[in-house]
Amino acid sequence: MTSTSPSDNDRGCLRIVLAVPLVLLTLVAVSCCWTALTIRPSGSGDDDAHAGIVLACVLAIGGAGAVVGVWLLPSVRRVMGWWWVGPTVVSGVVSVIRYVGAG
Template identity: 45%
Template sequence: MAVPLVLLYTVAAGCCYYAMTIRPSGTWDKNAYAATSLLCFLTIAASTLALLLTVAPASVRRAMGRWWLVPPLVLIAVATVRWMLGS
């Protein structure tokens, strides 16, 4: 179960990184704002999927520690803040 979660975390972290590094050239740069919004949405979607995979099956919850919940929650928080401030 760790392999799909790490892959989802990597995708979400990559999207979050690019969402944080995109800087619009000005208020007229609608493409940069749209890309930031899309990347934030993809970060939240991938992190939510990883979160659901972590908490869904009871057998996985017993085998995995609670620290597996931290990365998607942090990524969701960062992407949400960026989405709110970037729009």
């Protein structure tokens, strides 16, 4: 007979609780990355567009860093797989590339 321990039952609830901030921060990072990629300056003197790109990139990189920081906690890593941070890390890398290209 197989019995489940109480800690196994709690992991489902813990996963849901931990998923909320990770999903919200991922949405912030991905949407800011998308914004940085879709802003097109009208010329080399369009400082407002360049400032918008830089701001969107900084917010995306910050969101990605926050997700990775939360995921690096041992209690989070035990219940959340590495694929939870994959989209955020990709958006962070894309934002870094866009930031370097916009600067």
